[in-house]
Amino acid sequence: MALRIKAHWHDEDAERSIDEIGSAIAFNAWRIAKEKAINLHGEDFIYEDDHQRFAVMIEYLIFQLALVDRIVTERLEIEGDHRRDLIMKSAKHMSKHVQDNMADIFGAGDYIQPFIAKLNQRGAEYSDFNFTDEGPTYPFMRHLGYEIQQVMGAGQENRWVIDQVMDKDGIDIYNQISCVVMGMFE
Template sequence: MALPLRIKSRWNKEGDHSLEEIAGALAFISWRLAQDKAINLHGEDFIYENDRQRMDVIIEYLIFMLQIMDRLARQELEIEDEDREKLIVAVAKKQAQIIQDNSLDLFGPGDYMQAFFAQINQRAGEYAEFRYTDDGPSYPFLRHLGYEIQQIMGESQENRWVIDQVMDKDGPELNRKIVPAMRDLFE
């Protein structure tokens, strides 16, 4: 049994923190959570064909959490639109840098950031159709994440039920972890 991932989401120093600092912390936390969920899929006996497939799953989880952060910033934290946009763009840029660094190590030279930004823009339009409430992402919101990961993983015998794992466990757990982390960082 895997140990639960511990997330540090409280500041060491008291005082106000800039949106840039908060964005950096959120990007790092979301990366750790996405990595953990990708590893968890393997632990649940779903099969990755290669590292590219695993990175693509991590990217889908990152985009899902970015959508949650945006909704939370608007709906609960009531951050002004201009600051909310700055925050989400800063998180996305920091996530992209993490993806770039890790992809260089795994796949060699290339510009991995632009593909990530294009995918964020595409998914933002798709996720805009789905509701996010106090209870978290709606069923269609979670189903979309599950569908996208199913497309990456394929429908081999081993991966046939990955959509259920993502919708029933991974998506809701990511929401349960990223929401309090974001609240803590804004305290």
């Protein structure tokens, strides 16, 4: 069953704050990341435990935030403080989803700081990759696949996860999050 994303506002005439838009982007990004993590399992890739599953979801979230940054900058031509505020608000709301969901599974703890640290690390890495009119370039997608393969391990059962992520899931994620972002600004 296909994931239904919420790419439009119910009241299209109402003006939205950057925080509201960031919250909507983060909500959809979380749902997309969760669905793609479940999809990997459905494609017979093996998770050792829930920590590994969440690590994959976090990689998907970070990838999406990098895409959001490129989409708003290059397609919507939002720059400067507005762009920075949107990315910061989206990251803040993503971190709340990470905190709430990890606390539900693993118990009390600070899950935000490790997420932000990884977000900053990966953000610097993704900034080196190009984005075209068609979307993220091959190296951009390969980096996502590589990071997920590192999380899942290169054992026999997960040997081809990089191909699944690059050829299918990464493209689906780009199409879904692009639809969300463009819909938030219509």
